[in-house]
Amino acid sequence: MSLRLLLVDDDVLVRSGLRVILESEPDLTVVGDAGTGREALDVAAQTDPDVVLMDVRMPDMDGIAATRELVARDPQRPRVLVLTTFEDDDYLFRSLQAGASGFALKRSDPDELVDAIRVVARGTSLVLPDLTRRLIAAHAPSRARGPAALPTLTGREADVLRLVAGGLSNAEIATELFLSRETVKTHVSSVLLKLGARDRTQAVIAAYESGFMNA
Amino acid sequence: MTRSLARGRTPADHPAAPTSVPRAGEIDSARQGDPSGPPVGQDRPVPPTTSRIPGSAAEIAARLRALLVAARPxxxxxxxxxxxxxxxxxxxxxxxxxxxGSVVALIYGVGVLLVLLVLATTRGFAGLERRMARELLGVDIPAGERVRDQHGAVRKLRRLVWAADTWRALGWLGARVLLGIATLATLLFGGFVFAYLGWGADWNALTALPLLALMVAVVGVTLAVLDGLVRLSGSVAPRLLGTAPEQRIAALQQSTRRLADRNRLARDLHDTIGHALTASLLQASAARRTLTPAGDRPLQPDFAHQALGHIETNTRTALAELDRVLSVLRAEDGGRDPAPFAAPSLADLEELLSGLRDGGLPVALVVDGDVDDVPAGVQELAYRVVQEGTTNVLRHAGTPLTVAQVARSGATLVVRVCNERASQLDSRPGPGGGRGLAGLRERATAAGGTLSAEPTPSGGFELCVTLPLAGAA
Known part of the structure; x- marks a missing residue:
């Protein structure tokens, strides 16, 4: 099954380049593109993409606001992968906070970019786990209230959340905790449900912001 | 990086340093190697004799001194x-x-050099006074401006005569004269009373004790007054020898401006070079794929051809911007004020456009009215408008016929970039155009102007900025 992608960037050269690069992958289809955040909302409503590749700085509604709006419409679809020129911490964290599932650099190798898109679509691990975790840890305004701030997690679920926040994928967590992948998947789903998080990235933000990671 | 550089340089710059300065470990081991050494906490080794005979006169003296130092550091x-x-x-x-004397001589017309000499001497002594106050009194006084750091004899002279520093230094030297007189008077008076009590008074069994007490009191009061005088100078010194308020404000303004320049530079770098390189990279990456397509994808030589054209234009623009940024940085390194070098002006427009023409954009420049005396800030903004407008044409519309117009009418400058119907690709004009437009709009509004960017009825696009000239900096 092919992944449906929406490209959002105010530079037509970036869009046309990305389109050619991504369409050369057999399992990716670019279903639309947009030059501003507002246009992206319209095109997303028409084309129902799986993943939106979102630029951050754009005229007429930037990527952060557009992401927030997309998530408010439907927390499950589409997922947003933020594309950035530079690792500008502040913008990146704000877009994750707004609901983006991950970010990738525009300059990254095309294979890495394609990989990031697939990871975001699957949702079984973080994109750029180390970078993402460091970013969240550095920016999340930790209220340091300890696990109490989170809804009651079972011991296993807390273990799983800690490893998710550590950037481990489901498969790695399974190895670490001597569980089957199916069990890990169940635990992760239940953690996401309890935290009201739409994906792992949001769960990691919640874990840091609640002070769970400091406990 | 800074650390490794510094580490690498140390031996060359200070060849004697490693041998002449004992390391912490060496001091420690020396102390530990001498069990009869000074008590813990004392960092200066005391001659061994002292420690061998506890309670000796030397130790008492040392303790007394420590006591004094503790009481009056x-x-x-x-x-x-x-x-x-x-x-x-x-x-x-x-x-x-x-x-x-030299001012009197000035009246007779020969004292100019003498006055300058005296003023220069004053400034020189002010430096010495700063050091004395710093080292003897422990007062924190920043080094003043030095006349000899100024460039050119005229500037040196002007700073020497006009700078507030000179006259404040003179004031301080005057205060020192008064302090000297007060010190002398205190010493003489104290000494006189002491001598009178010691040798002029009638000493007998009855008066000896009170007289002795009085003598001690006189010494005490004299010392206290002297101490008070020194403390007074210590508290006045920073005001007259320290940095003048106007200098502090100037320094603050300069550092603020520098920071703003740096931020602007960073933003420019991000918006221009970073962006151009990213677009080029993606175009190159895509072009390669269209020339060696995977699986059943078609070969697209047209796309590759077009992509190469974009890469060419983008790279040229990026290099021009890099040139500009580097010239700004070099100007800063040279200690010169970067502002006049940093800001491009209307005179630079022709060069900008000729670069774009090389890149295939047919663009004409029209200048109406006398724009030579337009303030530098407005000129730079106008340049940015043309730069952003033409770059956006390339980005969004390809290479249609384009006109950049700068027109002055009275107290208004109108800058307009207008292109005909798009020649290729994505012809959506985009409500805001490039990312730079938002920034431009901010700057135009801040300058009291307006910005409009909209499609024209004929299918082209027009960016128009109106800037007021009156009251602009």
Whole structure:
């Protein structure tokens, strides 16, 4: 099954380049593109993409606001992968906070970019786990209230959340905790449900912001 | 990086350093190797004799000194300062006499050089006074502006005569003269009373004790007054020898401006070079794929051809921007004020557009009215409008016929970039155009102007910025 992608960037050269690069992958289809955040909302409503590749700085509604709006419409679809020129911490964290599932650099190798898109679509691990975790840890305004701030997690679920926040994928967590992948998947789903998080990235933000990671 | 550089340089710059400065470990081991050494906490080794005979006179003296130091920290420095105020007071008195003399000579028209000499000497002594106050009194006084750091004889002279520093320094030297007189008077009076009590009074069994007490009191009061005088100078010194408020404000303004320049530079770098390189990279990456397509994808030589054209234009723009940024940085390194180098002006427009023409954009420049005396800030903004407008044409519309117009009518400057119907690709004009437009709009509004960017009825696009000239900096 092919992944449906929406490209959002105010530079037509970036869009046309990305389109050619991504369409050369057999399992990716670019279903639309947009030059501003507002246009992206319209095109997303028409084309129902799986993943939106979102630029951050754009005229007429930037990527952060557009992401927030997309998530408010439907927390499950589409997922947003933020594309950035530079690792500008502040913008990146704000877009994750707004609901983006991950970010990738525009300059990254095309294979890495394609990989990031697939990871975001699957949702079984973080994109750029180390970078993402460091970013969240550095920016999340930790209220340091300890696990109490989170809804009651079972011991296993807390273990799983800690490893998710550590950037481990489901498969790695399974190895670490001597569980089957199916069990890990169940635990992760239940953690996401309890935290009201739409994906792992949001769960990691919640874990840091609640002070769970400091406990 | 800075650390490794510094580490790498140390041996060359300070060849003696590693051998002459004992390391912490060496001091520790030396202390540990001498069990009869000084008590813990004392960092200066005491001669071994002292420690062998506890309670000796030397140890008592040391303890007494420690006690004194604890009670009045830095008293030796202050005592030295008080004593120094005698000869220095005399010296400065002579300097003032010289000043008065040379001013009188000025009336007869020959004293100019003399006055300058006296002022230069004053500034020189102010430096010495700063050091004395710092080292003897422990007062924190920043180094003043140095006349010899100024470039050019005229500037040197102007700073020497007009700078507030000179006159404040003169004021301080005057204060030192008064301090010297006060110190001398205190010493003479104290000494006289002491001598009178010791040798002039009638000493017998009854009066001996009160007289002795009085003598001690006289010494105490004299020392206290001297100490008070020194403390007074210590508290006045920073005001007259320190940085003048106007200098502080100027320094603050300069550093603020520098920071703003840097931020602007960073933003420009991000918006222009970073962006151009990213677009080029993606175009190159895509072009390669269209020339060696995977699986059943078609070969697209047209796309590759077009992509190469974009890469060419983008790279050229990026290099021009890099050139500009580097010239700004070099100007800053040279210690010159970067502002005049940083800001491009209307005169640079022709060069900008000729670069774009090389890149295939048919663009004409029309300048109406006299724009030579347009303020630099407005000129730079106008340049940015043309730069952003034409770059956006390339980005969004390809290479249609384009006109950049700068027109002055009275107190208004109108800058317009207008292109005909798009020649290729994505012809959506985009409500805001490039990312730079938002920034431009901010700057135009801040300057009291307006910005409009909209499609024209004929299918082209027009960016128009109106800037007021009156009241602009």
């Amino acid at each position: 830095g008293w030796p420095g202050r005592a030295l300062y008080a004593l120094a105020s005698l000869p220095f007071g005399a010296l400065y008195l002579a300097l003032f006499a010289g000043l008065v």
